[in-house]
Amino acid sequence: MSVDPRTPVVVGVGQAAERIDDAGYRALSPVQLAAAAAQAALADCGAGAEQIASAIDAVVATRQFEISIPNAPAPLGKSNNFPRSVARLLGVDPARAVLDKVGGQGPQKLLTEFAAEIVAGAADVVLLCGSDATSTLRHFAKADNKPDFSETIDGQLEDRGYGLEEFVERYTVIHGLTGATVQYGLLENARRARLGLSKADYLQAMAELFAPMTKIAAKNPFSASPVERSVEELATVNAGNRMICDPYPRLLVARDQVNQGAAVLVMSIEAARRLGVPEDRWVYLHGHADMRSQRLLERPDLGAYPAAVTATTEALEMAGIGFDDIAAMDLYSCFPVPVFNICDAFGLSADDPRGLTLTGGLPFFGGAGNNYSMHAIAEAVASARSAPGQFTFVGANGGMMSKYAAGVYSSTPAPWKPDRSPELQAQADNTGPAVPVTESAQGAATIEAYSVRYDWETRTGIIIGRLDGDGTRFLATTEDEDLVALMSDADPLGAAVTVRALDYGNRCSLR
The missing domain is CATH 2.40.50.840 (OB fold (Dihydrolipoamide Acetyltransferase, E2P))
Structure with a gap:
């Protein structure tokens, strides 16, 4: 199939990780972890890494935990320009540096956004990257002899801000909704109420959903917690699996203590040919969509996620397939409820033979903040290459089931197509009922x-x-x-x- 030379293709993916108890632990900074992943992505292209690096015209980064909240402490210091710090370690000086908003849907959203810019000629070779070193930050936070990750670097930066206003407001904060776990707990219990399940039965269902993920995490060299666990282990509350926020014991909560980085290189076919990237490295984005939800308290069903279902449906329709045609998938699994929503909508079961994760899931592989789905994309691209012609799916969730980005990948050539997300969003915004909210209740x-x-x-x-x-x-x-x-x-x-x-x-x- 002949496609336009401006068609975007993913040509390189890379991951990096270390654990505190590793024999070769180096206490890498977030910049170093992202740069290591980027070096791996350059090598993954199968062509001259230095030549490809020199062609990068945009470095686009997700935010780390310590730069995701205004005035958040950074006990080991931080870069004032994260994407350019990564670029400097790679020895490149891109024309454009971008730091995205907060949101776990970010990696997939950014890939779709910059793929479209490549089509339009606004970019040619784009590096997407991100990392978190929360495990190292906590390990050294109170130590006398600690590394210094501070860095000041000049140069252009398109800082898109935090974007927290999209899912945080004063009314929720003053009522204790100050972290993801408690907010997802509310959504999880709302789904349980709709289904009429007991607390014990719902805990069992959550454990059955996540236990198969631990088998994948146990075999993934980049996992923060590579341990296989049984349904009983996940469902039993004890000293090692204490309750955090109802209905979640610790092992059913996204693991934020990680040292992980991931990167994706996307470029035009024209650039791939010019730079000598073999066609067997090219992976196409066959379908994509980005949707957002209503304000949390206005949603008619607090336990449902129609934005995720709409985004997934649109991505599949663009690709001309159904969910049965997906060979491998990664469903964002910070907590069970966003996974349950995709399973409910598309008839998937916890023991689906394809597996519901490519990485091992956020509680086990690790929940690398805003950058987790960059790891999912890396695994999806590798999966698509290993099975030419088959489709892989990435579903990325942001906020409190607030934003969802979906992508369908395959090595089969396909022309770039814009998705209908703006039109679908307008329909949802104009027709979706909203529950009235009383802020001072009596x-x-x-x-x-x-x-x-x-x-x-x-x-x-x-x-x-x-x-x-x-x-x-x-x-x-x-x-x-x-x-x-x-x-x-x-x-x-x-x-x-x-x-x-x-x-x-x-x-x-x-x-």
Whole structure:
């Protein structure tokens, strides 16, 4: 099949990782981890790495944990221009450096975005990269003799900002929604409520979903925790698998203590030919889409993820296939609920023989912050090359089931096509119902969804409820002993409560 020479192809992928207990542990900085992954991606092209590096005209990076929140501490220091620091270690000076917003969907979104720029002639050879060294940062944070990762480098930088306003607001923060685990706990329990499952049955289902991933993580040399675990291990709460936020024990939560980097090289076919990249390294993006959800509290079904289903459906339709035609996949697995949503929509089971992850999943391979799906893309490209003509799928999730990017990959040549995401987003924004929210709630109410913060000094219940009077939705917290006991030890879904509005948020008690 003849395709336009401006068609984008992925030609190189690379990963890098180290663990604190490795014999050769070097305490690499985030810049060094990303650069090591980029060097691996250059070598993966199968052509002259130096020549290809010199042709890079854009370095595009995801954010590390320490630069994902304004004024966040960086105990070991940081670069003032992460993409250019990576470029300097590669010995290149690209015309453009980009630092993206926060969001786990970022790697797939960026690949789609810059593939389109290549088609339009705005770029030719693009390096996507990112990393996290949270394990090293925590290891040395209080040490007297610690490495210094500080770096100041001049040059252009397109800093797109944090983008936290897309899924963080004052109302949620003052009610304890200050981390991903508690927010996903609310969404998870909302799905359980819809299905009518007991706490024990739902915990078993979560463990059954994730246990097969541990087998893949155990064999992946880049895994942060390469340990195979049984369903029973994942579902048993004990000292080594303590509760973090209901309904999650530790082993069902994305592992953020990682030292990992990943990189992807994408270029035009014209550039690939000019640089001598063999065609057996070329992988095409057959389908792609990016969608965003409603504001968290306005979603009609808190446990559903229609944006992810729409993005996945669009990517598959672009590729002209169904999910049965996918040979391998990686579903973003920070917590079970986003995986369950894709499984629910497309009839997948926990024991699907294809597997639901290519890496080993975020709780086991590692949840490298905003850059996890760069690792998934690297594995998807390798999978597509190993089985010419077959399709691999990457589903990347961001925020609190807030943003979803999907990609379908194959070595089979295909022309570049724009997706219909803007049109589909407009339809969703204009037709999707929104639940009314009362910020200062008062009176009789019912618990719709909940979580319990075991990670706070005082065990605290977090509640999404509905006022009995008008059905509006609200957020509240509780330290009421009887209500917290019900939330921790029994099942509070549908429980009758009284909510009162205070100067700093709403509080609930049993009635």
